[in-house]
Amino acid sequence: MNLIKRFSILGLAVALGAVASAQAVEVDFVEADKFTDFTASPTRADAARESYMKELTRYLESRLDKEIAPGHHVHVVITDIDMAGEFEPWRRGGFEDVRIVKDLYPPRIDLSFRVVDEAGNVILEGDRKLRDLAFMYTGRPLDSDPLRHEKELLGNWVRKEFKRYWTQA
Numbered sequence: 001m002n003l004i005k006r007f008s009i010l011g012l013a014v015a016l017g018a019v020a021s022a023q024a025v026e027v028d029f030v031e032a033d034k035f036t037d038f039t040a041s042p043t044r045a046d047a048a049r050e051s052y053m054k055e056l057t058r059y060l061e062s063r064l065d066k067e068i069a070p071g072h073h074v075h076v077v078i079t080d081i082d083m084a085g086e087f088e089p090w091r092r093g094g095f096e097d098v099r100i101v102k103d104l105y106p107p108r109i110d111l112s113f114r115v116v117d118e119a120g121n122v123i124l125e126g127d128r129k130l131r132d133l134a135f136m137y138t139g140r141p142l143d144s145d146p147l148r149h150e151k152e153l154l155g156n157w158v159r160k161e162f163k164r165y166w167t168q169a
Contacts, residue, residue, distance in 0.1 A: 023061070023073075025074045027076045052147060072116065081110075085101035101136075106131060107131075113128070
């Protein structure tokens with residue numbers, strides 16, 4: 001087999017593989033640098049933000065992939081995040097970069113989403129303002145994941161929202 005034919009077949013296989021593994025879940029963050037509070041530290045905001053966006057994207061992809069029907073596509077657009085806790089700048093002695101988590105500072109996430117079937121019909125869509133005022137009582141106390149409260153908030157939304165989706169579909 002000549003070299004050109006090999007590359008053509010390889011290109012076709014790669015293209016078919018890309019179509020077959022097309023993402024059923026797409027997550028976008030709109031102007032994440034303007035989010036209310038989405039960082040590990042007020043002094044190292046950019047590096048943590050990128051890492052946090054990747055982590056939340058992976059989390060949503062794994063959760064939503066299990067919930068949607070085959071052939072359907074979900075697009076989630078996150079427009080604001082206010083992480084659980086706050087940096088309290090009046091604290092001294094090296095604690096000004098420590099996130100203080102207490103029930104006074106609940107996690108909040110604003111998002112839009114759309115579910116489209118294989119024919120391109122919109123099955124479900126909406127804007128949601130996710131809040132969990134009882135977040136201090138629902139998490140795992142020994143969990144050290146810095147996004148544990150935000151993941152819990154998103155996980156609860158997926159469970160509730162897509163339970164309705166399945167009953168409508």
